Amino acid sequence: MKALAFAGRNRKEILRDPLTLLLGVVMPVAMLWLFSSLEGIMPLDLFTIEKLTPGMIVFSFSFITLFSGMLLGRDKTTSFLMRIFASPMKASEYLIGYAIPLLPVALFQVLVCYGAGVLLGFPVDIHALTGFGVLLIISLLYIGSGLALGTYFTDRQVGGIFAIFVNITTWLSGIWFSPSMIGGAFEQAANLLPFVHAVDAARAAFTGGFTQLLEPLLWVIGYTIVIFGLAIVGFRKKMKGSK
Amino acid sequence: MVIEIKELTKKFNGELAVDRLSLTIEQGEFFALLGENGAGKTTTIKMLSCLLAPTSGDALMLGDSIVENPLAVKKKMNLSPQETAIARNLSVKENLEFIAKIYGSSKQETKQKTEELIRKFGLEDYAGKKAKNLSGGWQRRLSIAMAMISEPEIIFLDEPTVGLDVRARIDLWKILLQLKGDITIILTTHYLEEVEALADRIGIMQAGRLRALGTLEDLQERTGLEKLQDIFIQLTEEEEGP
Numbered sequence: 001m002k003a004l005a006f007a008g009r010n011r012k013e014i015l016r017d018p019l020t021l022l023l024g025v026v027m028p029v030a031m032l033w034l035f036s037s038l039e040g041i042m043p044l045d046l047f048t049i050e051k052l053t054p055g056m057i058v059f060s061f062s063f064i065t066l067f068s069g070m071l072l073g074r075d076k077t078t079s080f081l082m083r084i085f086a087s088p089m090k091a092s093e094y095l096i097g098y099a100i101p102l103l104p105v106a107l108f109q110v111l112v113c114y115g116a117g118v119l120l121g122f123p124v125d126i127h128a129l130t131g132f133g134v135l136l137i138i139s140l141l142y143i144g145s146g147l148a149l150g151t152y153f154t155d156r157q158v159g160g161i162f163a164i165f166v167n168i169t170t171w172l173s174g175i176w177f178s179p180s181m182i183g184g185a186f187e188q189a190a191n192l193l194p195f196v197h198a199v200d201a202a203r204a205a206f207t208g209g210f211t212q213l214l215e216p217l218l219w220v221i222g223y224t225i226v227i228f229g230l231a232i233v234g235f236r237k238k239m240k241g242s243k
Numbered sequence: 244m245v246i247e248i249k250e251l252t253k254k255f256n257g258e259l260a261v262d263r264l265s266l267t268i269e270q271g272e273f274f275a276l277l278g279e280n281g282a283g284k285t286t287t288i289k290m291l292s293c294l295l296a297p298t299s300g301d302a303l304m305l306g307d308s309i310v311e312n313p314l315a316v317k318k319k320m321n322l323s324p325q326e327t328a329i330a331r332n333l334s335v336k337e338n339l340e341f342i343a344k345i346y347g348s349s350k351q352e353t354k355q356k357t358e359e360l361i362r363k364f365g366l367e368d369y370a371g372k373k374a375k376n377l378s379g380g381w382q383r384r385l386s387i388a389m390a391m392i393s394e395p396e397i398i399f400l401d402e403p404t405v406g407l408d409v410r411a412r413i414d415l416w417k418i419l420l421q422l423k424g425d426i427t428i429i430l431t432t433h434y435l436e437e438v439e440a441l442a443d444r445i446g447i448m449q450a451g452r453l454r455a456l457g458t459l460e461d462l463q464e465r466t467g468l469e470k471l472q473d474i475f476i477q478l479t480e481e482e483e484g485p
Contacts (some may be wrong), residue, residue: 005344008345009337016332078331079324083389086292088317109436232478240296 002089006097010219014067014101027141028060029116035176036120046176047171053117054202055175057135059196061110061142062169064102068143069158070097072150081238091236098150100144106139107132127208134205134217138198141220144227151234169195245270245397245427246291250300253286253451255267260286262451263300268444273419273428275442277435277475283451284431285325288399291429292322305396321390322399327382328389331375335366335385338374339392346393356392364388364418380411384418397427404434418442436473445471449479 014020032052039047039126046052075081084094110132117123145165149158172179172190179190190196204213246268251274253261261283266273280283289295291302293313301308307315329339339360343353351364361370364384369377374385383403390398400419404412419441422428432438438445439459447462455462455478458473466474 002345002347005341009333009341012337013330014334079326079328079474080330082294082324082326083322083342084345085294086317086320086322087342088314088347089345 003093003100005083006089006093007100010071010098010100011104013071014105017067020063020067021103021198023122024060024063024105025112027054027063028109028113031059032056032113032116033120039107042120047176048154050119050207051122051203052136052154052175053113053120053122054206055173055199056117057110057113058138058173058198058202059169059175060113061106061139062166064106064139064142065146065149065165066110067105067159068098068102068146069149069153069162070146070155072147072153073153073158076150076238077154077156085239088096089230091239094239095147095232095235098147100139102143102146103136103139106136106143110135110139125208127206130208130210131202131206134201134213137217137224139201141194141198141224141227144224144231148227148231148234151231151238172196173199176201194220244268245272245305246429247303248291249302249420250302251287251290251297251302252299253283253290253295254298259451261290261297264448264451264453265300266446266453266456268427268429271424271427273423273430273441273443275438275445276429276431276448277433277438277445278431278448279479281450284448285401286451287448288322288401288429288431292320292399293317319395320397320399321393321395322344323383323386323390323401323403325401325405327379327386329374329382330387332373334371334373335377336370338385338389342389343392348393356394360388360392363391363421374453378411380407380414383407383411383415387415387418391422395426397429398422400428400430402432402439403430404432412437435475439471447475447478454478 035047036049037053115126149161153161172193173195174190179187179196197216201213201216201220204210204216248264248266251261251264252259264287276284276287279346286295290297291304291309293309293316302311304316305319309316314337314439325380330341333341336357339357342354348356361367366385366388369381376383377385387400387403404415407415416437419428430442445462446453455465457465462474463469466477468474468477
């Protein structure tokens with residue numbers, strides 16, 4: 001109950017910020033349209049709507065990291081976190097309260113980007129349901145990343161770090177070009193990070209390629225557990241108090 | 244007594260922030276904690292509100308230890324932090340409802356308490372307004388109302404009027420005077436006239452230690468000075484002396 005009340009507050013804070021809609025939904029849809037229209041000029045396999053749509057949905061989750069990180073970071077900076085730490089809520093209720101409202105935001109991003117993809121020619125079939133499920137699992141990776149950033153950094157720092165984060169998720173995710181095109185250390189780095197695996201898992205889910213789904217999804221789940229773990233450790237430390 | 248502080252000590256990296264603080268505060272008392280920046284006031288409030296674990300010592304809040312049973316303590320107290328701690332994109336009403344719910348109020352209780360606090364704090368005209376659109380004075384008023392909605396027996400007000408203009412400060416004093424006697428209030432502030440107007444008893448901290456404790460009359464008698472400002476300067480200079 002307390003966690004849900006806290007989640008309600010966080011949902012309102014996020015959804016009432018016009019940047020949420022602009023960055024989280026409008027921009028990915030605009031980019032989807034832009035890159036799919038490039039397919040005619042640059043006939044790259046990655047720019048086909050079948051490859052681009054799942055990739056762009058995963059990319060849109062990067063902004064969830066920004067929303068959750070900024071909210072938590074701002075709560076810390078403005079002493080709001082101090083106020084709620086003084087309440088009889090438990091650490092688990094705080095984290096659930098921060099994480100839960102972002103899942104409907106992620107689902108909304110999935111549905112809007114999928115709808116835009118369908119309008120641009122993305123095939124509609126039963127595998128979309130698997131795709132939605134896998135995408136929600138992937139969204140937890142980005143929610144956890146935001147919570148970890150917000151736990152360790154202030155809102156201003158989160159803004160700066162997000163600029164680096166979004167570049168990493170752009171270049172090392174294989175959405176617009178395959179890391180194997182560059183090869184070497186770049187490809188190795190991309191394969192060691194979860195973002196390219198997240199995009200591979202989403203693409204495999206939408207095409208029904210279940211044999212290709214398991215390995216990248218395990219990468220994503222592993223990273224999600226580690227990142228949530230880091231957020232929980234940091235959060236508990238914050239609750240015990242600092243100067 | 245409501246609060247019994249026993250040898251409460253806090254060290255940060257070996258440096259003393261609060262040094263063996265001991266005092267008692269009575270039921271319904273308005274207690275002001277004074278001190279320069281870094282004197283240990285906020286650290287003391289953070290320890291008493293279970294936001295910071297003491298290095299040693301303890302405090303009993305209505306019989307419950309801040310070390311042994313912080314959850315029980317948290318249910319009985321609330322605080323209004325130094326910076327205005329409000330949910331910016333929520334309306335005044337939603338802010339109050341939110342705090343009531345996380346303290347375990349039912350839907351009916353939440354509605355009733357929210358209406359009552361809106362009336363008590365004169366927030367009727369602003370109830371539907373987003374908190375971020377309120378002036379500094381009204382935001383502070385909301386912040387204190389949020390601390391009151393859980394019906395605490397003890398409330399900590401950490402510099403509640405800092406940064407407010409004279410009129411907003413005096414308006415807030417009126418609100419605080421209304422609360423006086425009903426609940427135990429611990430106030431930290433840099434405004435000495437605020438202490439003169441509101442406090443039953445005063446504690447003066449310096450370098451983590453309690454330098455003086457008593458009513459304004461006690462302190463006047465001890466120092467032979469009339470104004471709290473002069474008393475404060477003298478008592479804190481004694482410690483700083485060669």
